[in-house]
Amino acid sequence: MALKAEPIVVNTSYQAVFLQLEAAILRGELAIGEAIPTEANLCDLFHVKRTTIREGIRLLEQSGLVTRGSGRRLIVSAPDAGRSSENFIRSATLNRVTLQDLWQVERELEALACRLACATISQPQLEQLAENISKMELHKQEPKVIIRLDMEFHRLITEAAGNRALTLARDPLGILLYASTDFVVTRLEQSTERMLAAHQQVYEAISANDPEGAVIWMTKHMDDFKRGCIMAGANFDEPIADFVDHDTLAKLLLQNRGPHDATP
Amino acid sequence: MALKAEPIVVNTSYQAVFLQLEAAILRGELAIGEAIPTEANLCDLFHVKRTTIREGIRLLEQSGLVTRGSGRRLIVSAPDAGRSSENFIRSATLNRVTLQDLWQVERELEALACRLACATISQPQLEQLAENISKMELHKQEPKVIIRLDMEFHRLITEAAGNRALTLARDPLGILLYASTDFVVTRLEQSTERMLAAHQQVYEAISANDPEGAVIWMTKHMDDFKRGCIMAGANFDEPIADFVDHDTLAKLLLQNRGPHDATP
DNA sequence: CATATTCAATTGTCAGACAAACAGTCAATA
DNA sequence: TATTGACTGTTTGTCTGACAATTGAATATG
Numbered sequence: 178m179a180l181k182a183e184p185i186v187v188n189t190s191y192q193a194v195f196l197q198l199e200a201a202i203l204r205g206e207l208a209i210g211e212a213i214p215t216e217a218n219l220c221d222l223f224h225v226k227r228t229t230i231r232e233g234i235r236l237l238e239q240s241g242l243v244t245r246g247s248g249r250r251l252i253v254s255a256p257d258a259g260r261s262s263e264n265f266i267r268s269a270t271l272n273r274v275t276l277q278d279l280w281q282v283e284r285e286l287e288a289l290a291c292r293l294a295c296a297t298i299s300q301p302q303l304e305q306l307a308e309n310i311s312k313m314e315l316h317k318q319e320p321k322v323i324i325r326l327d328m329e330f331h332r333l334i335t336e337a338a339g340n341r342a343l344t345l346a347r348d349p350l351g352i353l354l355y356a357s358t359d360f361v362v363t364r365l366e367q368s369t370e371r372m373l374a375a376h377q378q379v380y381e382a383i384s385a386n387d388p389e390g391a392v393i394w395m396t397k398h399m400d401d402f403k404r405g406c407i408m409a410g411a412n413f414d415e416p417i418a419d420f421v422d423h424d425t426l427a428k429l430l431l432q433n434r435g436p437h438d439a440t441p
Numbered sequence: 442m443a444l445k446a447e448p449i450v451v452n453t454s455y456q457a458v459f460l461q462l463e464a465a466i467l468r469g470e471l472a473i474g475e476a477i478p479t480e481a482n483l484c485d486l487f488h489v490k491r492t493t494i495r496e497g498i499r500l501l502e503q504s505g506l507v508t509r510g511s512g513r514r515l516i517v518s519a520p521d522a523g524r525s526s527e528n529f530i531r532s533a534t535l536n537r538v539t540l541q542d543l544w545q546v547e548r549e550l551e552a553l554a555c556r557l558a559c560a561t562i563s564q565p566q567l568e569q570l571a572e573n574i575s576k577m578e579l580h581k582q583e584p585k586v587i588i589r590l591d592m593e594f595h596r597l598i599t600e601a602a603g604n605r606a607l608t609l610a611r612d613p614l615g616i617l618l619y620a621s622t623d624f625v626v627t628r629l630e631q632s633t634e635r636m637l638a639a640h641q642q643v644y645e646a647i648s649a650n651d652p653e654g655a656v657i658w659m660t661k662h663m664d665d666f667k668r669g670c671i672m673a674g675a676n677f678d679e680p681i682a683d684f685v686d687h688d689t690l691a692k693l694l695l696q697n698r699g700p701h702d703a704t705p
Numbered sequence: 706c707a708t709a710t711t712c713a714a715t716t717g718t719c720a721g722a723c724a725a726a727c728a729g730t731c732a733a734t735a
Numbered sequence: 736t737a738t739t740g741a742c743t744g745t746t747t748g749t750c751t752g753a754c755a756a757t758t759g760a761a762t763a764t765g
Contacts, residue, residue, distance in 0.1 A: 241532070250758090255532065282607050
């Protein structure tokens with residue numbers, strides 16, 4: 178039989194409410210920073226009851242298009258990178274993405290970030306990098322701190338690159354790699370020196386506006402990272418879901434999620 | 442004053458419902474493919490009324506952790522790449538990401554995809570690529586078709602790379618670049634020949650397991666793309682939101698969104 | 706003018722109701 | 736026997752109406 182059948186999709190009312198509000202926001206009719214209409218107003222607009230409006234608003238809320246300001250009214254806002262990361266993380270975890278997958282992409286994006294940052298980094302940003310490195314020297318003996326600082330180092334460089342698409346794409350990778358290697362942390366001590374050296378070299382290359390040098394050292398650093406993980410017993414071909422313990426993940430998601438800034 | 446104050450966050454009941462259900466899914470307690478408990482059951486479990494449960498479920502729904510199966514029951518599922526793309530797109534549009542931003546990242550990820558695909562591509566996938574190219578030759582005169590086929594070509598290569606993190610990261614970039622250059626489409630005709638040649642070369646390099654060749658030609662192709670856009674009058678430093686017309690975007694989002702597969 | 710009080714508006718949650726869609730069973734029919 | 740059609744209980748989508756807790760603004764007070 179040659180009958181082509183499209184699955185029948187019946188949209189519910191609350192989905193329609195969501196779609197219309199979303200469209201209005203993307204179109205700029207509901208301006209960022211302003212409150213959406215009250216539920217009562219929306220009832221009048223859409224001619225559905227408050228329960229329906231509220232369910233539609235929940236969809237908006239979860240897509241990050243509205244957030245809670247100081248009061249209870251919901252404020253139209255651009256979804257932040259954290260929101261995007263959340264989705265990536267859920268998707269990656271449940272779709273059996275491997276450490277290898279993450280690492281391969283991260284390696285490339287880090288290189289790009291270095292290359293771009295050379296041209297765009299500002300003096301304050303350079304100072305932040307320097308400060309990160311000296312902090313790391315101070316806490317050589319504390320693996321937990323080291324890992325956190327390492328993550329921050331990479332985020333700083335990505336930010337310095339001044340490319341928001343890069344930020345959106347790289348952030349979740351950094352978070353997941355960090356979370357996935359958490360259990361390996363204590364065994365990474367031995368490689369702290371190498372890490373510090375690499376960071377130092379990357380920093381110098383960037384501040385000297387030497388893209389090639391920066392990329393070379395960053396790549397070495399990433400390769401070291403992989404080697405370190407494997408030596409510590411991590412299986413790079415295993416889905417991250419298998420060794421990211423759920424608590425760590427939940428903490429990361431929560432940390433991304435909040436705290437809602439109170440904009441006083 | 443040295444008082445550090447964390448903003449106070451009061452979670453509503455429906456958010457608590459969402460968080461618990463999300464945790465259960467990520468932890469694997471609610472298995473993918475199975476229906477979530479009925480609303481009545483959840484009422485008993487959480488001791489809140491159905492309205493509250495339903496609002497919590499809407500959050501789940503929008504995060505892609507449940508989808509509608511054939512019936513009305515909601516089925517636990519891994520958020521697909523499309524879901525992740527949606528978020529990226531909303532975020533990028535509202536955060537004033539520029540064409541330049543997108544292109545820089547895309548260029549890098551395409552190169553990576555080529556390199557990986559050389560080692561991993563299967564025979565059927567090679568055939569799909571070949572078919573894509575011959576279709577393009579057939580429709581040389583129809584810019585709309587050309588652009589669609591170009592987009593597909595890149596998606597095929599990404600898929601062939603067999604790296605799900607790469608798919609998750611690149612898909613939204615491809616969609617947005619496509620949407621942003623839609624208005625320029627008719628003026629790209631002149632470059633169709635160059636595009637075809639590049640695709641051909643990339644295809645040959647990949648099927649000959651020649652990563653360097655593939656990357657070189659893909660990069661040329663991406664550079665051509667940028668040159669073409671600029672010659673056609675696109676401003677690469679302008680936020681995409683300014684020239685992605687909303688209808689195109691809405692169509693892309695919807696196209697990603699549905700149709701819900703009916704899994705018969 | 707600054708501060709305290711009041712008050713109406715708004716949201717979060719509850720309680721209960723009903724029609725439509727659905728899954729399953731079983732009898733009637735060809 | 737295989738298909739169709741009718742019946743039944745379940746589940747969801749939406750409505751109705753209500754109320755307490757917050758909140759923002761207006762008001763009164765010093």
